[in-house]
Amino acid sequence: MSFLHTPILRVFNIVKRFPGVTALNGVSLELYQGEVHVLLGENGSGKSTLAKVISGIYLPDSGSIEVAGRQVVFSSPADAIRYGIYYIPQTPSLVESLTVTENVLLALRSYSLLAGVGRVREVVREVASKLGTRVDPDTKVSELSYTQRQTVELAKAVLLGARILIVDEVTTYLPRVVREFFYNYVRQVREGGGSVILITHKISEAVEVADRITILRVGTVVRTLERGEFNVELIRKLMFGNRVTSSTVEQPGGPTPGGGGEEVARLENAWARDDSGNLALRGVTLSIMRGEVLGVVGIAGNGQRELAEVLVGLRGLVRGRYYLRGADVTNRGTGTVRAAGVGFIPEAPLYYIFSGDLSLVENVAIASRWGPVIRWDSLASRVRKLVDTYGISAASPRAPVKTLSGGNIMRLAVARELELSRNMLVAYNATRSLDEAFSEYFLNAVRDLAQRGTAVVYISESVDEVLAVSNRVAVISSGRIVGLFDREGVNRDTVERLMVM
Amino acid sequence: MSFLETLYQTLISYTGLLEPLIFLAMIGTAISIGFYGSFWNVGAEGQYVMGMVGALFLTLFSPLVPLFEGGGTVLTALLKVLVVLFGGLLGVLWSLVPGVLKAYVRVTEVPVLLLMNYVAYSISDYLTAGPWKGRYTYGYIRTDLIPEAARLTIIPGLEMLRYEVVVALVLVIAFAYVLLERTEVGLRIKFLGTNPVALRASGYDERVVTLTTAALSGFVVGVAGALRLLGYDYRLPYNIGDGKTGFYGYTAILVAWLSFRDVRYILPSALIVAVLTSFGYRMQMLLKDLLPPGISAYAISLILMGVTLVVYSIFRVLRDYSMRLVVKP
């Protein structure tokens, strides 16, 4: 392959900051025609942010993007698509209640607004079979499996004539057979003169398909390797820097010893619907013991969210029972559950547990039972203490929560909820917007909490994290618990294989 | 007389302004409480009429007045308090219907509240023309006057004011302030208005809080209606929906909005709206030979309301969010 001609895509010195974090700190990258370029890095290294900048979802704070030598500015995904750049995120961007055809038609800008749905149906069928799968164009997306949904995404990319395809962690958890199918498609794109940016955090996968690998660490490019230079040990060193980590699975502190064995919570054959009315939990039975961390892991959208909501009482069950410390709390709502000493640390605190328009003090007050009259002064001093203890940077305890950075909001959530977790803590993708240092702190805090006798349900998409923190690991797929193991009795491969079942 | 003269006259005739000012402030406070909890109380007009209906019922058609009549100041005061509270209860009844429908059936409250305003007019008119039709009305369709004992006390020198109304206004504003700034119920209402999911996740049933919000808002409006009847109207007129309420229930929405939902700004905003509406009425009288009767204070205040709301919304956005400009090469 010759890289002598101008790159098809060139990003130069991209900086992207979010409140409190610099996600990309001067990243440059060149993509040539016909290559598969892997972006490799740990969670939080900036891979997805870079992909979103290239595909017009985020606007960079500075830096430039060139497509085939011409400088461009993408202020929306539509702009990027016009240049043939198509982004497939880990969670497919499909509207659940629409059919496959309708979802494809949505994205096809070449069709006029008055184009008929019927015209696309046959095209969809054709492309799907060319890709080697059969998907009924009239099925609603909500009825499709994860793999089928990603196939629809690929079909969209084909129909849009994508020249640069960005695949974000899509293949990471897929079974080998399906992955092969994706690689097959990736090769087709390459042979047709297109280029692929494939994002992953798995070294083995990178080495398997890449023409070149660019390694990212904390928002900067460490190095770009050519095919001849691939070497797992080298890559590992570049990815993790000087940290003495030989494998991503190794946990920093080791799992906590098992608890006293008293059962805190139990779900019995729990069925629940998601917001669109589809069954998201299909007969989950779980028992959570005092003093243990029960990890629940799965690919996004397999019922984790609903499980977390059921456990804190936000979502009712359509069938089955939920017991807390022996009492039946099925469909009793959050009041009963919270009164039983259950804490909740979710991925999007501004959606789930905080009001961004109200102050830190008010957001702490709402969760603590003060009686009818609130004494703001004593509350404010308590909040000041929390702010100090957890290193939250906020202008004042009276500042609206939305003025805090994402990481600080998360810290406030941890601060408030750890105190409330007298008997159980439900954590749901909690480390998503935490920086590395505080993530570590948080994982330690979770282990401490369990050691002091609280039951912890740790729901996450990250296998590494779950393996690091849990005493027992449950794998969730399509709303079912497909595997339940003691930490000692399971390895990463087993978990990942079950995740895509 | 010129435009400016009219404006000047409006401003100096403070007694004419005081009465709308007080009622707009009271109802505006009630609507603000609703706004805090995202309960868009556009049904204050109906709750106000129901407050009047309740007050009239208790004073004219219950044995309450004879029971308390002539019993000294304490007993008459008690009588008035009871009547006003009853008016408040009818206001609650009227606001709880949309409240329950919103909380438990997920029906948008706005149309229900508005339509119920007309149902309230209908009920009042039906009672006025039917069962409650007065005997001493000189051929008019209206109810009899309520007994002297139940009427509020005119403040000497300020003919448009009543002692009880002033006290009630102070109490209402103080109540709203304490409720929203000092109590847990108020905090729940604020969470309901800003993030109902967070309210629920904190262990509260947002349906109950919705009902609480609706009830508190309706109660205060009902109280205002009862005070109106006891202090000013003394009877129910027929065709009450023809502007005989002063449309306070509608114009007070503007008051609530102008106050930036802050109870401390209720009085100044009520003053602005009172000036605007009475200015509108004066202009209308002044120009009545020139203009068709339609371009009324009513129309003017509605336009003001709409435009103010739109402008206010835009300003709020500009204040809260910094916009980013992208320059394409």
Add this chain to the structure above:
Amino acid sequence: MSEVLNWFTVALAPAYAAYTLAALGNAVIERSGVLNIAIDGFFVLSSAFAYTYAILLSQVLGSGPLATYIAIALTALTTAVFYSLFTTLNTALPVSQGAVGLSFMFAGYGLGAVVGNIGRLVFSIQRVRVDYLGVTGWGSAVAYVLLVAVAILTHLLLYRLRLGVLIRAVGEDPRVVSQVGVNVTHTRFLAGLIGGLAVGLGGALFTLWRIGGWSQGQGLNHGWLAYAISIAGWRYPLLVALVSVFFSSLYVLLPHIQRLGLPIEISMAVPYIVSVAVMVLVSLAPRRGSILAEPRALGREYFREERA
């Protein structure tokens, strides 16, 4: 028999036309995820515009059906412009849909009063005659055919054309839709434009056909009656046109049925009570996941830039 026929041709047609068109417009707007609590204001506004346009046009073009028809078309266009502004602001501003909706509702009431009175002012000076639409058997028959056609067109628009798919998609999940390159604000702008045309037509026919004149506050609450019909038809065009036959009849008849034994004052309020009852009953019916389900993004604020 002839009485029934007479009822459908003469008495019902104008009301049915006005309510059904407004309800169909509402279906399009709410399917795009914009909570249409401004509908009553817009209905009032369009019925005022229809009157004033008709007066002005009759003065310019002379009295006759031409002026009336052009007035209807102009009213529809004007309402469409206002409505597209409404749906656009509702999407572009991170302000609650309740606040924006109320603002436009009141602005519509107030502006309607001004616009209508301008027409009346001109009328009081010039005394032009407006050729209001008459009620004839044939005219009504044509109207019914046209209304069914509009309902079918709305259905085709929403369920058979790419534009309709876009409209429904932004009503379901605007965030995802924007990720695949669709501009949510543009789509809702178009939904407002199309829905506004229908609401405007409804308001125009209300004034120029059903009432045949204008007075202060005309159309007030009738927007809500149309809203209730739209909800009763689950915002599904064909169903809306169908249930509208029943509800329009109720709205027309109820205030006049003395046999119900209701006092006149109460019977005036019966249509409103019926509307509320309809909204309640429809909301009670379970229909999650079906084509009749409420759009998931309905009434929710839409933020563009956020970190996933």
